[in-house]
Amino acid sequence: MVRPMSAAPLLEVRGLTVEFRRDDGVVRAAERLSFRVDRGEIVGLVGESGSGKSATALSLLRLVPPPGRIVSGTVTLEGKELLSLPEKELRRHRGAGIAYIPQEPGSALNPVLRVGAQIVDVVRAHRSVTRAEAWREATLALERVGIPDPTSRVREYPHQFSGGMKQRALIAMALAARPKVLLADEPTTALDTTLQAGIVDLLRSLVVGGDLGAMLIITHDLGVVAAVCDRVIVMYAGRIVEEAPVDTLFADPRHPYTRALIESLPRPDVERGCLPTISGQVPDLARLPSGCPFHPRCGLADERCPAWEPELFPLPDGRRVACIVEEDRRGAREPELAR
């Protein structure tokens, strides 16, 4: 679903750069990232470990933990810039503006508080309602995320919830603040296959049903992306390497990294033991190769790549790809469309 680019985006990130100070120097987990999330959209932020996707997500709420530091950039939600706000004011936007669902449902809930009480806290932090009213809202929130028998479960403790139920409770808690954008960090990773599909459907229904303005899903799982996202942003070594509508990305990936990633998914029709692989490994951010950080592992790399400072080339169909070789090929293929 590609939406007209004219309307103001719900969430816009510009030039976001995040650094971490480590023993062996300063590394950049996010390097001048710019992207937008439109109303009604589910955007996937995809990458392998070390790609900087989680640091990027946390930075949107200025929650990146030390030694992480946002060096530059803006995050604009409905026209309001968040990163420059004083802490007290920003706190109002956390939850109500952008809500965050952390990675581990098991450790994200307070084990000694009833699940309902934790949702009540969220409700009352954002709206002045009576305690009784807040409990009613908590029950409704659990019902909305598909927890059976919400009136009794709202009084239970997290340990009485299974993994899938905990994940649903966390989503309910995030919704209780009535956020505009939901930021879900690996929402299915800790769950069994049989439960993943249910969570994926729930997330999609929240955006389609209008409970949420938009969603940004951080994941390494291309299956989640294929099942739920409208648009995909692929990250590698702290940079965006490709951005495309989900159908186009899977049907015709343009960046060599995206292509290799999709091809390396195990399939029964590939001869056993002959899965295409990406040679080498994800580079340590402290020892990034020069130029395009993917060039030592890239099958297309030529003599320019070690010296080419990556930039995202816009394609006519609203895609962006950070590959000089691909851009040349495209230019040769579609001369009238190339810049």
Place this chain on the structure above:
Amino acid sequence: MSGSSPPLVEVRRLAKHFPAGGGLFGRSGLVRAVDGVDLDVRSGEIVGLVGESGSGKTTLGRLVLRLIEPTSGSVHFDGVDVLSLRGGELRRLRRRMQLVFQDASSALNPRMKVRTLVGEPLVIHKISRGSALRAKVAELLSEVGLDESAMERYPHEFSGGQRQRIGIARALAVRPDFVVCDEPVSALDVSVQAQIVNLLVELQRRHGIAYLFIAHDLSVVGHLCDRVAVMYLGRIVEHGSAESVRREPLHPYTRALFAATLPASPDEARRVHAPLPGEIPSPVAVPSGCRFHTRCPFAAERCRVEDPPLREVSPGRLVACHLAEEIAAGRPPSAGAEGAVERSGGGRGGVSRGMPEDDRGTTG
């Protein structure tokens, strides 16, 4: 794959019941982690073992290697009764069967150098020592795609994929005939997963090793395995060639597992099956009759009372379901919610594929 030669590993009616509860609140019961399993692995074969967490697949893997003692049943390895062996005999047999862990970082002693980690099995089994040991370790490392310079480094200096390579080198050091791989790629990034899968296949081909490959990811199993066994609540509910199980899953649980698998592309995402209601019940309170009946869309009265045996429905295809033939023929006795469902609302906008989960039974 013809049944002529005796299997390398032969598991019969194997069970492991752990005592449960008993603690603070005096509740007690039995966790039927593995509850009567028959399984064969032939020489050089890759058998996949799939199921949700709580299905007992990891316990079964440990039982086969006799890393834990079973409650009942038998395990034969190359004709030898593994459970009757003691001391030195067992140790000698262990040389031939090894384990690769899911989480290589916690399976490798962080204070040992790679040289020691990979060499240790060779020393324990008195295979080599001194300069021969060093040469052997270097050879093993190169076989799993690591440089000789890795020898003097510690596990934390490596990435997850490299640590898994070290774990594999360690398992292969004694040239086993059989390796249990317990979710060896689940914790790895996509691009690294493919590398490790290819490595396992290469080593299997070169040395003729048989694997029991425990996984929850059906796409990895479909790519890698000759045969697949599907486990549910301590039992094998379906068994057959990987190809046939993928093309025509017979047990409703297997069908649900495939249906729940997230798609490899957005095209596939548009056609999905009805999901599995509920979550896996607690192995302390195994349902009566067919243990899957509480979640089965086809369950009939008979399923609630009569435990279905694992029976051969066609050569090499085994299934533990009273209704397998009817379901396969497309006329299940009860009109369930199963079958391919086009998601409504255009594209992937449709939602709510069926019943909410109810997992009251899994807690407490």
